[in-house]
Amino acid sequence: MIFKYYAKSLVSLNNMYLEFSQKLKKILQDATNCIIVTHKNPDADALGSSMALCRFLVKLGKKTKVILPNSPPDYLKWMIDKNNVISHEKSSEKTKKYLLKSDVIFGLDFNSLKRIGNLNKEIENINVPIIMIDHHESPESFSSLFLSRPNIGSTSEMIYNILKLINDRLIDKEIATYIYSGILTDTGSFRYPLTSGTTHYIISELFKKNINHTDIHKKIYDNFSFERIHLLAVALKNFKLLQKLGVAYTILSKENLEKYNFKKGDTEGFVNFGLQIKDVQVSVIFIEDVYEGIIKISFRSKERVDVNKFAKKYFNGGGHKNASGGFSNDSIKKTEKKFISSIEEFLRL
Numbered sequence: 001m002i003f004k005y006y007a008k009s010l011v012s013l014n015n016m017y018l019e020f021s022q023k024l025k026k027i028l029q030d031a032t033n034c035i036i037v038t039h040k041n042p043d044a045d046a047l048g049s050s051m052a053l054c055r056f057l058v059k060l061g062k063k064t065k066v067i068l069p070n071s072p073p074d075y076l077k078w079m080i081d082k083n084n085v086i087s088h089e090k091s092s093e094k095t096k097k098y099l100l101k102s103d104v105i106f107g108l109d110f111n112s113l114k115r116i117g118n119l120n121k122e123i124e125n126i127n128v129p130i131i132m133i134d135h136h137e138s139p140e141s142f143s144s145l146f147l148s149r150p151n152i153g154s155t156s157e158m159i160y161n162i163l164k165l166i167n168d169r170l171i172d173k174e175i176a177t178y179i180y181s182g183i184l185t186d187t188g189s190f191r192y193p194l195t196s197g198t199t200h201y202i203i204s205e206l207f208k209k210n211i212n213h214t215d216i217h218k219k220i221y222d223n224f225s226f227e228r229i230h231l232l233a234v235a236l237k238n239f240k241l242l243q244k245l246g247v248a249y250t251i252l253s254k255e256n257l258e259k260y261n262f263k264k265g266d267t268e269g270f271v272n273f274g275l276q277i278k279d280v281q282v283s284v285i286f287i288e289d290v291y292e293g294i295i296k297i298s299f300r301s302k303e304r305v306d307v308n309k310f311a312k313k314y315f316n317g318g319g320h321k322n323a324s325g326g327f328s329n330d331s332i333k334k335t336e337k338k339f340i341s342s343i344e345e346f347l348r349l
């Protein structure tokens with residue numbers, strides 16, 4: 001299927017949602033098969049925005065599949081509708097088949113093709129419009145239609161605004177639940193600076209769809225395995241404090257992870273505990289990733305400290321101003337040393 005609409009467009013004005021939804025509506029008119037892709041190691045915002053859009057498109061009569069670069073962590077599996085979700089890592093043939101049939105590809109909650117791993121190669125060869133909706137800093141330009149808003153707290157919030165403009169009546173309890181989950185987690189339960197009055201207004205609209213916020217919270221946050229609690233204890237115990245800099249960091253070694261039967265997603269949120277220490281502005285966790293043979297790093301900060309810039313400059317990463325990630329190919333010891341000198345240099349600038 002050939003599309004007439006390929007204009008590059010980075011919509012960034014106040015009317016952005018309206019303009020974007022109108023363009024999207026036009027694209028959807030000619031589309032039968034839709035694909036939604038989100039980033040590797042999907043979090044609740046990636047899954048929430050993708051599953052919400054997927055259910056909405058299915059209700060619009062579109063054949064829709066969500067393709068995940070790899071499987072979600074166990075504690076988020078409840079968000080997956082198995083009939084419409086494919087893991088590229090597990091079934092690459094199926095992925096190829098659906099991509100070949102697709103008329104349009106959505107990319108949600110990422111803005112760099114690096115973030116989808118090998119799936120990138122499959123998509124490169126597909127010549128259909130790519131529509132990106134995302135809230136990370138410094139977007140790469142690779143899509144036909146791009147809604148990039150780094151000043152919004154979650155992709156799920158953006159998706160809600162778009163779906164509402166396309167057809168409010170199609171937003172049901174399930175879609176509202178997906179959206180709520182994404183907003184809840186990406187705003188740190190409504191406490192991060194990008195949480196706005198609009199965010200809360202949207203939540204009040206989601207309540208009108210009868211969401212059960214207590215149940216959602218329980219599924220996301222009260223879902224630790226016993227081993228994960230022990231792993232958290234180790235991470236907390238390993239925290240070190242660079243008092244003069246207002247920096248706290250912790251390390252989980254390969255041995256720590258093995259001892260407590262680490263599974264992907266188990267360390268989600270651990271880094272945030274460092275920010276609970278008085279006067280700490282930056283919290284970091286280093287995780288020795290046995291699967292990928294690297295040290296994975298998560299950065300969190302408060303207010304003006306820009307860990308997106310820091311991750312980019314020193315640790316091959318990026319993300320948001322107050323929450324970003326990166327990695328190191330060095331040993332734990334070397335990485336720690338490099339971190340201590342680089343964060344000092346960075347904060348003194």
Ligand SMILES: [Mn+2]
Nearest residue numbers: 045109155186
């Ligand atoms: Mn997000």
